[in-house]
Amino acid sequence: MILPGERIFSRRKVLKLLGAAGGGVALSSLTLQASAAEQESSALKTIESFTGPADNSHWNSVGPYISEPQKAPLILLTDRPIQLETPRHYFTSAFTPNEAFYVRWHLENIPNAIDLKNWKLLVEGNVTKPAAFSLPELMQKFEEVSVAAANQCSGNSRSRLQPRVPGGQWGNGAMGNALWTGVRLRQILDVAGVKPGSTQVQFQGLETGGGPKGLGSHEFLKSLDLTNPVIDDCVVAYLMNGEPLPLLNGFPVRLVVPGYFATYWMKCLTWIRVVDKPDENFWMKTGYRIPDTPRGNTTPEEVKAGTVKTVPIGRMPVRSFAITPDGSAKIPVGMRVTLRGIAFSGYARVVKVEVSEDGGKSWLAAKLGDDYGPYSFRTWEMPWSAKTAGKHTLMVRATDEKGNAQPDEPVWNAGGYLWNRIERLEFVAGNAA
Amino acid sequence: MTRTVPATLLALSLALLVASGARHAQLHSGNYQPAELGNLQQITQPEFSADSTYGVPAYPLYPPELAPGEGKQETEAYCALCHSTRYITMQPPLPAATWETEVNKMNKTFGANIPEAVSQKIARYLQAHYTPETRKQ
Numbered sequence: 001m002i003l004p005g006e007r008i009f010s011r012r013k014v015l016k017l018l019g020a021a022g023g024g025v026a027l028s029s030l031t032l033q034a035s036a037a038e039q040e041s042s043a044l045k046t047i048e049s050f051t052g053p054a055d056n057s058h059w060n061s062v063g064p065y066i067s068e069p070q071k072a073p074l075i076l077l078t079d080r081p082i083q084l085e086t087p088r089h090y091f092t093s094a095f096t097p098n099e100a101f102y103v104r105w106h107l108e109n110i111p112n113a114i115d116l117k118n119w120k121l122l123v124e125g126n127v128t129k130p131a132a133f134s135l136p137e138l139m140q141k142f143e144e145v146s147v148a149a150a151n152q153c154s155g156n157s158r159s160r161l162q163p164r165v166p167g168g169q170w171g172n173g174a175m176g177n178a179l180w181t182g183v184r185l186r187q188i189l190d191v192a193g194v195k196p197g198s199t200q201v202q203f204q205g206l207e208t209g210g211g212p213k214g215l216g217s218h219e220f221l222k223s224l225d226l227t228n229p230v231i232d233d234c235v236v237a238y239l240m241n242g243e244p245l246p247l248l249n250g251f252p253v254r255l256v257v258p259g260y261f262a263t264y265w266m267k268c269l270t271w272i273r274v275v276d277k278p279d280e281n282f283w284m285k286t287g288y289r290i291p292d293t294p295r296g297n298t299t300p301e302e303v304k305a306g307t308v309k310t311v312p313i314g315r316m317p318v319r320s321f322a323i324t325p326d327g328s329a330k331i332p333v334g335m336r337v338t339l340r341g342i343a344f345s346g347y348a349r350v351v352k353v354e355v356s357e358d359g360g361k362s363w364l365a366a367k368l369g370d371d372y373g374p375y376s377f378r379t380w381e382m383p384w385s386a387k388t389a390g391k392h393t394l395m396v397r398a399t400d401e402k403g404n405a406q407p408d409e410p411v412w413n414a415g416g417y418l419w420n421r422i423e424r425l426e427f428v429a430g431n432a433a
Numbered sequence: 434m435t436r437t438v439p440a441t442l443l444a445l446s447l448a449l450l451v452a453s454g455a456r457h458a459q460l461h462s463g464n465y466q467p468a469e470l471g472n473l474q475q476i477t478q479p480e481f482s483a484d485s486t487y488g489v490p491a492y493p494l495y496p497p498e499l500a501p502g503e504g505k506q507e508t509e510a511y512c513a514l515c516h517s518t519r520y521i522t523m524q525p526p527l528p529a530a531t532w533e534t535e536v537n538k539m540n541k542t543f544g545a546n547i548p549e550a551v552s553q554k555i556a557r558y559l560q561a562h563y564t565p566e567t568r569k570q
Contacts, residue, residue, distance in 0.1 A: 076519070079465070
């Protein structure tokens with residue numbers, strides 16, 4: 001196996017190769033080339049295999065780019081189960097292309113193929129009429145609805161936490177936004193008839209793991225309270241941005257839980273199970289829980305003392321990102337460039353994005369892009385020019401309709417969830433003449 | 434550089450694959466095969482039939498090179514029964530106690546059932562190569 005970084009020639013290697021070839025004539029021109037290559041190589045370092053113990057300083061995580069079926073090259077976190085991160089440059093538009101949408105599975109046995117002749121969406125448990133819907137039945141028997149909704153992994157940006165916590169070491173790219181089209185979960189539940197006394201609805205997809213039955217390593221199950229208003233917003237989606245879902249994103253249907261972290265958005269959804277007791281499986285009782293504190297904050301000391309009361313993770317706190325310029329190029333002083341990015345909140349629509357160039361003392365409002373509804377990414381942009389040469393740090397902050405604004409304090413909890421600190425954009429302005 | 438995927442591991446993966454297939458008749462799943470990094474493909478248009486099966490090729494595997502040392506073989510063999518050892522290399526350097534906790538979690542919470550002596554060996558290996566004091570690669 002050759003790591004991409006090993007292919008980069010250093011000046012020393014180039015000169016060594018030259019010496020081996022015995023050529024002295026071309027030395028001066030090659031030396032010039034080598035010197036240029038050396039300058040470049042400071043930007044083209046070998047791909048790091050990890051970051052830490054400090055926080056990850058990159059926008060994305062640090063894995064290599066890889067190709068998975070139906071996918072554009074994405075950043076590899078793990079190959080089995082599959083976890084892939086979306087590169088930064090995809091986030092200047094409101095909708096994330098399906099082929100670039102991040103991937104996060106929990107267990108290793110995920111579908112390579114599904115035969116729709118046999119596949120059914122099953123509604124079972126505490127219902128009066130258990131039901132099984134084929135894909136054509138879902139597409140024809142129910143009203144078709146669409147919702148633009150951001151999907152973000154609970155552990156997005158986990159690699160920012162200090163001290164670092166174990167888990168998927170995501171940068172910022174475990175998120176995406178799509179137009180999801182399908183049928184309302186509520187309609188499906190109504191057809192099956194939820195019996196009185198039911199408490200939760202549990203979702204299961206087609207992934208399984210090698211662990212013993214009954215454990216989290218064998219199956220992945222998530223539940224929502226039937227009294228949770230989000231049930232009325234949920235969609236069982238068979239279209240993603242007007243296309244079938246990639247298998248890695250949950251073909252043939254996926255649960256869409258607008259405003260909520262992606263852990264509830266069951267991929268390859270196959271079982272909808274109404275239950276009359278609290279779901280105590282690993283993925284509800286132990287995994288994906290956050291401290292019952294403001295912003296889900298706690299400390300390693302409190303965790304160690306066992307004094308942290310936790311609740312299942314829910315809605316996504318407001319976030320915003322500056323995507324361009326990305327700092328990979330200098331910007332001439334006085335050149336008016338366009339700062340671009342996206343913002344979203346799981347609580348209400350984003351109504352304000354602001355940029356600060358003085359460390360948060362003063363803020364300038366950015367222009368917001370089209371409004372695709374309260375749960376969607378919303379693009380923002382702002383013309384900006386550097387007045388002085390040197391390093392610049394801009395801050396970007398979003399506020400939603402309920403008044404939730406991004407704070408500038410970090411978050412820490414043992415799961416590495418809920419990071420939404422104000423992001424910073426760093427680049428260098430150069431003299432224009 | 435040679436890749437070391439123990440034959441027993443492949444056989445076991447195959448057995449798990451069959452087991453999972455039996456559970457979901459409509460499902461062909463958990464199919465992976467080794468791949469080369471740096472070999473990025475464009476999205477392809479395979480020769481599809483018009484039947485009701487919707488599938489993709491095997492998912493690629495990119496086994497990382499773990500740090501050489503005592504316990505590496507056991508770590509590769511046992512951890513990779515359920516997940517890629519990229520779950521190890523992806524982590525930031527973690528304190529020795531955290532690796533102990535992780536190995537315990539795999540056994541107790543996830544039922545990995547690794548023999549006690551081997552669990553100890555795996556924990557010592559991870560501590561010897563993947564803590565802030567010891568991590569090199």
